Amino acid sequence: MISEDRQKLFAHLLVDGLWGDELIDFDEDAEDVVLREIRRVMGQWVNEQGDIEESxxxxxxxxKRDVPEGSSEYKILYKQYYAEEMARRGHK
Known part of the structure; x- marks a missing residue:
């Protein structure tokens, strides 16, 4: 889970980078709206990742068999099931 402070930091870094490289353009008055939207989307992504990992x-x-967490078999299964779950949710 990413803390709210960390999400705010990432949002500011993202906006500053995109705006500084002139990849996005908006009035400075709209910066708060842009930051809120980035944090909202980031929060959704974090929640979805948590749901996927839990699944x-x-x-x-x-x-039926015990697969110890951290074992090579667990890692292989985790990677396979993670990819399947991402595909099921429409992600590549």
């Missing part, structure tokens, strides 16, 4: 862990735990 993947549950899938591994529900296997």
């Amino acid at each position: 993947v862990r549950q899938k591994i735990q529900n296997l």
Whole structure:
């Protein structure tokens, strides 16, 4: 989970970088709106990643055999199930 302070920092860095490189353009009055939207989207992404990770862990735990967390088999299954879950949710 990313703290709210960290999300604010990332949002400011993103806006500063995009605006500084002239990849986006907006009135300075709109900066707060842009920052809020970036934080909102970032929050959604963080929540979705948490849901995906929980789903993947549950899938591994529900296997008939015990797969110790951190083992090479766990890592392989985690990567496979993570990719499947991302694809299921429409992400590449």
